[in-house]
Amino acid sequence: MSAKTLATAPTDDDTGRSVSRSLTYAEAVREALAQAMTDDERVFLFGEDVGVYGGAFGVSAGLFDQFGPERVRDTPISELGIVGAAVGAALCDMRPVVEIQFSDFTAQAMDQIVNQAAKIHYMLGGAANVPLVLRAPGGSGTGAAGQHSQSLEAWFVHVPGLKVVMPATPADAKGLLLAAIDDPNPVIVLEHKLLYKVSGPVPEQAVRIPLGKAAVRRRGDDITIVATGVMVQRALEAAEELAADGIEATVIDPRTLKPLDTDTILDAVKETGRVLLVQEAPITGGFMAEISATIAGCDALNYLLAPIKRLCGLDVPIPYAPQLEKAAVPQVADIVSAGRILARES
Amino acid sequence: MKLVQHADEAKAALVTMWTIRRFEEAVDELFARGLMHGTMHLSIGQEASATGACLAMQEDDLITSTHRGHGHCIAKGADLERMMAELLAKETGYCRGRGGSMHIADVSKGNLGANGIVAGGIPIAVGAALAQTMKRTNRVVLSFFGDGAANEGAFHEAVNLAAVWNLPVVFLCENNRYGMSMSTERAFKIEHISERAAGYGIPGVTIDGNDVQAVYDESALAIERARSGGGPTLIEAETYRWKGHSKSDKNLYRTKQEIDDWKSRDPIVRFEASLEDAATLSAQEIEQARAIARDAVRDAIRNATAAPDARPEELADAVYA
Numbered sequence: 001m002s003a004k005t006l007a008t009a010p011t012d013d014d015t016g017r018s019v020s021r022s023l024t025y026a027e028a029v030r031e032a033l034a035q036a037m038t039d040d041e042r043v044f045l046f047g048e049d050v051g052v053y054g055g056a057f058g059v060s061a062g063l064f065d066q067f068g069p070e071r072v073r074d075t076p077i078s079e080l081g082i083v084g085a086a087v088g089a090a091l092c093d094m095r096p097v098v099e100i101q102f103s104d105f106t107a108q109a110m111d112q113i114v115n116q117a118a119k120i121h122y123m124l125g126g127a128a129n130v131p132l133v134l135r136a137p138g139g140s141g142t143g144a145a146g147q148h149s150q151s152l153e154a155w156f157v158h159v160p161g162l163k164v165v166m167p168a169t170p171a172d173a174k175g176l177l178l179a180a181i182d183d184p185n186p187v188i189v190l191e192h193k194l195l196y197k198v199s200g201p202v203p204e205q206a207v208r209i210p211l212g213k214a215a216v217r218r219r220g221d222d223i224t225i226v227a228t229g230v231m232v233q234r235a236l237e238a239a240e241e242l243a244a245d246g247i248e249a250t251v252i253d254p255r256t257l258k259p260l261d262t263d264t265i266l267d268a269v270k271e272t273g274r275v276l277l278v279q280e281a282p283i284t285g286g287f288m289a290e291i292s293a294t295i296a297g298c299d300a301l302n303y304l305l306a307p308i309k310r311l312c313g314l315d316v317p318i319p320y321a322p323q324l325e326k327a328a329v330p331q332v333a334d335i336v337s338a339g340r341i342l343a344r345e346s
Numbered sequence: 347m348k349l350v351q352h353a354d355e356a357k358a359a360l361v362t363m364w365t366i367r368r369f370e371e372a373v374d375e376l377f378a379r380g381l382m383h384g385t386m387h388l389s390i391g392q393e394a395s396a397t398g399a400c401l402a403m404q405e406d407d408l409i410t411s412t413h414r415g416h417g418h419c420i421a422k423g424a425d426l427e428r429m430m431a432e433l434l435a436k437e438t439g440y441c442r443g444r445g446g447s448m449h450i451a452d453v454s455k456g457n458l459g460a461n462g463i464v465a466g467g468i469p470i471a472v473g474a475a476l477a478q479t480m481k482r483t484n485r486v487v488l489s490f491f492g493d494g495a496a497n498e499g500a501f502h503e504a505v506n507l508a509a510v511w512n513l514p515v516v517f518l519c520e521n522n523r524y525g526m527s528m529s530t531e532r533a534f535k536i537e538h539i540s541e542r543a544a545g546y547g548i549p550g551v552t553i554d555g556n557d558v559q560a561v562y563d564e565s566a567l568a569i570e571r572a573r574s575g576g577g578p579t580l581i582e583a584e585t586y587r588w589k590g591h592s593k594s595d596k597n598l599y600r601t602k603q604e605i606d607d608w609k610s611r612d613p614i615v616r617f618e619a620s621l622e623d624a625a626t627l628s629a630q631e632i633e634q635a636r637a638i639a640r641d642a643v644r645d646a647i648r649n650a651t652a653a654p655d656a657r658p659e660e661l662a663d664a665v666y667a
Contacts, residue, residue: 044480070480076510081503084469085476088487091458092408092477111500115463116470123449124459125442126664160665184667 019171019201026059026196028174029135033060033097035206036181037067040095043181046073047082047099056101057137057196079108083134087116087186090132095181102148103138103190106155117186118161129184133177137193139230139280140318140329149318149325151229151281156188157258157290163187163211164257168232170200172255175209183211192230214261216268220248222343224268226291227278228254231330235278238335247343257287265291266300273305274342280329283312306345311338347566349559349617350624357627357635359401359558363393363614364639366417369426370589372643373416373433373447377593382433386447387414391556391588394613395520396421398561399488399583402569408456408474408487410467413448414520414587415460418490423455426646436653443656444664456485464525465491465498468517472504475513475572486572488516488565494525496539505580509546514572516565517580520555526591527599543580555583556613559620586611 023031036043045060045067051074054061064072075082079100086096100106106113117130140149156164163185167173173191180187217232218239227235232253239249250268254260269275275295277288292308295301313329349356370390376382389396396417400409403422411418419429424440432439433447440450451459458474461467471489478485495501496519508515519539523530536542543550549571553560561583568579586608590597597605621627627635 076503076506078503078507080500081469081472081507084466084500084504085473085507088410088458088470088473088475089477089480090473091453091470092474092481094477094480096473111463111466112469116461116466120459121667122664123441123445124451124453125440125444126667127440128451128453128459129667131667163666 019203021202021204022199023170023202024197024199025170025173025191026057028170028202029059029177029191030061030063031202032174032177032206033063034066036178037071039206042093043095043097044071044073045097045099046075046086048075048077048101050074050099055099057193059196060099079105080112083109083112084116086132086134087112087120087130090130091120091128095131097133097135097181100134100136103136103152104147104150106134106136106152113156113162113186113188114159118159121185122161130186131184132186133180133189134186135177135189135191137191137196139192139194140325141194141230143320143322143325145320146317151279151313153190153228153257154281154285154287157287161186162258165189165211165255166229166257167191167255168195168229168253170198170202172209172215174202175207176211176255178206179208179211182208187211190229194230198233209255211256212259212261213255214264215253215255216250216264217253218249218251220250220272222248222272223274223276223339224250224252224272225276225278225335225339226252226254226265226288228257228287229280231278231280234330234332235335237332238339241332241336242339245340247339249339262294266295266298269295269300270303273303274345275308276335276338276342277308277310278330278335279312281313282315283310284315286312288312306342309338309342311335347562349562350620350626353626355401356621357631359397360617360621360627360632360635361638362397362421363558363617364636365426365642366393366396366420367614368639368643369420369429370416372647374589383435384446385593386433387592388589389414389417389587391608391612392520392522392585393417394558394617395518395555395561395583395585396490398558399490399518399565402562402565403486403488406456407485407569408458410458410471410474410487410489411460412467412490412492412495413460413462413464414492415450415490416447419450419452419457419460422452422457424450424452424457426642427649430646430650431653434650435656436650437656438650438653439656442664465495465500467491468495468501469504471515472508472513475508475515476511478514484573486514486516486569488518488569490518490520492525493519493521493523493530493533493539494528495519496542497533505546505548505578508578509548512575512577515578516568516572517578518565519580519582520585521582522585522587524591524600529599538582540580540582548578548580550580550582552582552584555585556611556616558613558617
């Protein structure tokens with residue numbers, strides 16, 4: 001069985017261009033912001049501590065010096081006000097990029113995200129657009145406990161009018177953010193705080209990665225693993241261990257949860273007949289339930305050699321103690337073990 | 347500008363007030379006859395605040411409005427037929443039948459939209475004002491909202507942002523004494539909502555919201571302050587809605603006496619009396635103003651009724667741009 005890992009390949013999956021330069025995920029986001037602000041004076045970044053401080057995770061470090069206080073704008077701690085102001089600015093043809101320090105804090109801003117940004121274009125019969133981007137880091141693994149560690153993508157996916165992006169690599173962090181800024185709709189970009197320091201090849205040019213196109217990170221004939229966010233990297237590591245056992249996995253990273261590239265997922269499921277769905281978020285009502293229903297609701301069901309398997313976060317708030325926190329969400333060993341079982345099931 | 351000294355402007359303001367009144371009476375009737383569905387929130391009795399504030403704006407200035415927004419839309423120059431068509435669920439309505447009464451906007455006329463969420467429009471107004479500042483335009487944004495909105499977190503966050511950034515925005519609170527059934531006496535510890543301005547370091551003033559001249563005067567001052575870089579102002583316009591909160595309201599929380607007292611302070615009757623007293627307009631000219639409004643609403647209903655219905659086969663249009 002042959003296998004190829006694309007995540008660390010020297011060519012950019014989306015352009016085929018040679019990429020020799022490596023950036024961290026945080027640097028890639030920063031470069032996208034800088035290029036977008038350079039190319040379009042309507043683009044501006046605002047949020048809590050994005051200025052001199054450089055953002056809670058250092059993503060905007062240096063942008064304040066480059067673009068000044070008006071376009072890299074510190075705000076009071078007012079998530080609802082910030083997102084609402086972004087909606088108003090977007091309605092007036094600006095291109096605001098809001099940083100919410102932790103995705104958990106979007107709960108403070110939900111009215112403006114769900115009732116305003118998502119609905120305005122439709123409720124006005126298409127007469128106005130809300131081209132805003134909301135970036136927020138999600139995910140566990142930092143010992144910050146229940147209010148700073150959630151994976152809330154399912155909330156946003158459930159709201160018509162929003163697009164939802166979860167970049168898993170530095171190249172995607174840049175390319176998807178640039179596409180999100182170009183998009184005339186409100187786009188929620190859920191970064192992952194454990195990925196900020198991960199390095200990978202990133203093209204120097206402002207290359208857009210289209211929203212709604214999944215990435216096949218690895219190809220194998222035996223099982224398909226669909227994973228989002230930080231789980232993509234864990235799935236790839238697990239796939240290497242599985243390969244040592246003679247089980248070859250295809251690993252698919254949807255990248256954009258809405259709109260979702262179902263074709264790429266269904267094609268892979270049909271080829272392998274076995275599918276493992278991996279997410280960090282709690283299992284109940286999670287995004288992988290949607291993918292599961294999509295697979296089960298079409299002819300891909302006829303290709304299944306084993307039941308669809310989900311490996312997700314437990315239905316618990318993310319706990320503080322490191323041993324509890326690790327046990328609450330899938331780890332590499334969990335994916336390996338689920339993959340082994342899936343490969344033998346019939 | 348003293349309206350009693352400017353006959354053309356006075357007549358235009360009177361036409362606007364009557365148009366709001368007649369439009370809302372008409373939709374009230376259409377609803378009662380079962381010809382209009384959904385729900386709606388009428389601003390009958392509050393026509394002076396919408397009219398006076400919009401009169402003080404330049405045409406390209408911007409507003410955000412509320413669930414009780416028909417008056418704001420009309421005063422900001424909305425097309426009556428497209429408004430009526432929207433309420434009648436027509437394809438030709440402002441929102442192609444996707445928004446209804448609470449979501450009418452006319453961005454080309456500077457109306458960024460009514461809003462079904464109490465206080466939802468206030469942060470949006472602040473962002474629109476931020477955009478004007480960044481684009482170096484000279485436009486001002488005026489945000490209409492009610493007394494109920496002043497107890498929402500969105501109000502606090504938005505007014506504070508506008509204050510610290512010194513943005514060109516005017517916050518106009520139409521205090522009609524009730525948030526649905528909750529009276530301002532029970533919902534506020536302070537006497538005047540405008541007192542809250544001090545907490546944000548901006549000017550605040552309470553005015554007679556049923557006096558179109560008073561609304562115009564204070565709005566003009568605040569708009570000029572905003573336009574010249576003086577930052578935001580909070581205006582509290584005291585007024586009253588004659589009708590219930592929405593179509594489900596049985597008026598259990600207020601007395602007929604109270605409603606009648608406020609009806610005796612009808613902003614339109616008062617304005618007409620002041621124009622007659624000052625001989626700004628003759629009785630005939632006042633009658634003309636009423637007729638213009640009546641005919642405009644009548645035409646809007648007739649044309650909108652004849653328009654094609656919103657099409658179910660296209661309902662997914664405009665979810666995404």
